[in-house]
Amino acid sequence: MxxxxxxxxxxxxxxxxVFTVPAAAHHSGAGFNSDKVxxxxxxxxxxxxxxxxxxxxxxxxxxxxxKVEWSLEWGAPNQLGRQGIRPSTFPPGAKVTMRLRPMLxxxxxxxxxxxxxxxxxxxxxxx
Amino acid sequence: MRTLSMALALILVLAASPGFGQDRPPALRSxxxxxxxxxxxxxxxxxxxxxATQTGEGGAVSKGVRSHPPYNAEWEAIYRSHLDRRDKNxxxxxxxNCGVPAGFPRHFNxxxxxxxxxxxxxTWVLTENGPNxxxxxxxxxxxxxxxxxxxxxxxxxQWEGDTLVFTTVALKGYRDKDVILDRTGLxxxxxxxxxxxxxxxxxxxxxxxxxxxDPKALTKPWVVTxxxxxxxxxxxxxxxxxxxxxRNPADVESGKxxxxxxxxxxxxx
Numbered sequence: 001m002x003x004x005x006x007x008x009x010x011x012x013x014x015x016x017x018v019f020t021v022p023a024a025a026h027h028s029g030a031g032f033n034s035d036k037v038x039x040x041x042x043x044x045x046x047x048x049x050x051x052x053x054x055x056x057x058x059x060x061x062x063x064x065x066x067k068v069e070w071s072l073e074w075g076a077p078n079q080l081g082r083q084g085i086r087p088s089t090f091p092p093g094a095k096v097t098m099r100l101r102p103m104l105x106x107x108x109x110x111x112x113x114x115x116x117x118x119x120x121x122x123x124x125x126x127x
Numbered sequence: 128m129r130t131l132s133m134a135l136a137l138i139l140v141l142a143a144s145p146g147f148g149q150d151r152p153p154a155l156r157s158x159x160x161x162x163x164x165x166x167x168x169x170x171x172x173x174x175x176x177x178x179a180t181q182t183g184e185g186g187a188v189s190k191g192v193r194s195h196p197p198y199n200a201e202w203e204a205i206y207r208s209h210l211d212r213r214d215k216n217x218x219x220x221x222x223x224n225c226g227v228p229a230g231f232p233r234h235f236n237x238x239x240x241x242x243x244x245x246x247x248x249x250t251w252v253l254t255e256n257g258p259n260x261x262x263x264x265x266x267x268x269x270x271x272x273x274x275x276x277x278x279x280x281x282x283x284x285q286w287e288g289d290t291l292v293f294t295t296v297a298l299k300g301y302r303d304k305d306v307i308l309d310r311t312g313l314x315x316x317x318x319x320x321x322x323x324x325x326x327x328x329x330x331x332x333x334x335x336x337x338x339x340x341d342p343k344a345l346t347k348p349w350v351v352t353x354x355x356x357x358x359x360x361x362x363x364x365x366x367x368x369x370x371x372x373x374r375n376p377a378d379v380e381s382g383k384x385x386x387x388x389x390x391x392x393x394x395x396x
Binding site: 050051052053055071076078105107 | 239363372
């Protein structure tokens with residue numbers, strides 16, 4: 001896992017508003033660290049394209065080689081669908097690198113920021 | 128004599144007719160004369176009525192712009208207690224964010240698209256989020272004298288030119304502690320009622336002005352205006368079901384937002 005806190009801090013702040021507009025109407029986003037963005041590389045297990053929010057399940061190997069399932073929360077499927085996102089956007093089995101705002105308590109979950117596939121294709125915010 | 132008998136007979140026939148001597152329902156407007164509010168619409172601005180209460184990152188987008196209800200001391204204290212919980216990232220209530228109608232006036236304070244369906248006898252305001260339906264009867268009916276209170280209440284009204292004017296009554300408000308008007312925990316009582324005016328101010332804007340009266344909670348009428356911007360032509364609306372896969376339920380005991388892992392167990396309890 002590589003951490004890019006200084007580089008991505010400003011991005012996180014900018015994205016906080018983007019993310020919390022749809023999310024905050026439904027629940028508090030206080031469990032996520034709005035000041036930190038981390039990168040994870042792993043294999044997509046499942047893209048839950050469901051209400052009220054979508055979730056990406058990502059299998060990541062930790063430092064000891066153990067497989068850990070991460071949960072990345074994203075926007076509402078209706079909003080994402082209107083922006084061109086589909087259930088097939090994150091196909092199971094695909095390798096991908098993801099950026100997320102992790103949970104404050106260190107649990108394997110966070111708010112999705114962006115993703116980049118090995119072929120260079122990006123989803124979400126990846127500037 | 129024959130003429131007099133015929134006149135008496137005519138009076139008797141009219142007197143026996145339904146509606147004679149009573150208020151007649153107004154003639155319904157034809158479709159062609161009603162305004163065109165078709166398409167999908169999105170509320171302008173955030174979903175917090177009183178933006179001056181917003182704190183933290185991503186907070187007030189229009190600092191100082193307040194839609195703070197003119198509460199009396201008792202209800203201001205209730206609202207302040209909710210703001211205190213909000214500042215601790217705890218929901219004022221754990222029910223209204225998933226599973227019950229948004230209610231009035233929160234119906235006009237939701238994210239996601241709206242539809243305003245205008246018919247001669249009714250207008251429906253449909254919200255994808257929820258989903259919620261507000262029915263506004265314009266067929267001349269009156270509020271029921273013994274109407275029981277609900278989340279959305281009972282709305283009847285009439286057209287004044289191209290402005291739809293209606294009253295909403297029988298709102299349960301915060302009586303059962305499951306209706307808040309936004310995530311700051313703004314509330315009204317079960318004595319609240321409103322007069323609302325909806326009109327299209329230009330080709331891409333619908334304005335909803337609500338004058339809320341609440342003798343139990345407010346010291347004077349609370350006037351709130353919400354605007355809705357037309358979305359691109361062809362915009363589709365979809366299912367919204369909070370219970371489908373809610374991995375962020377509010378903890379019933381604490382009000383804390385939980386994050387559920389793939390096994391359904393909280394990651395942050």
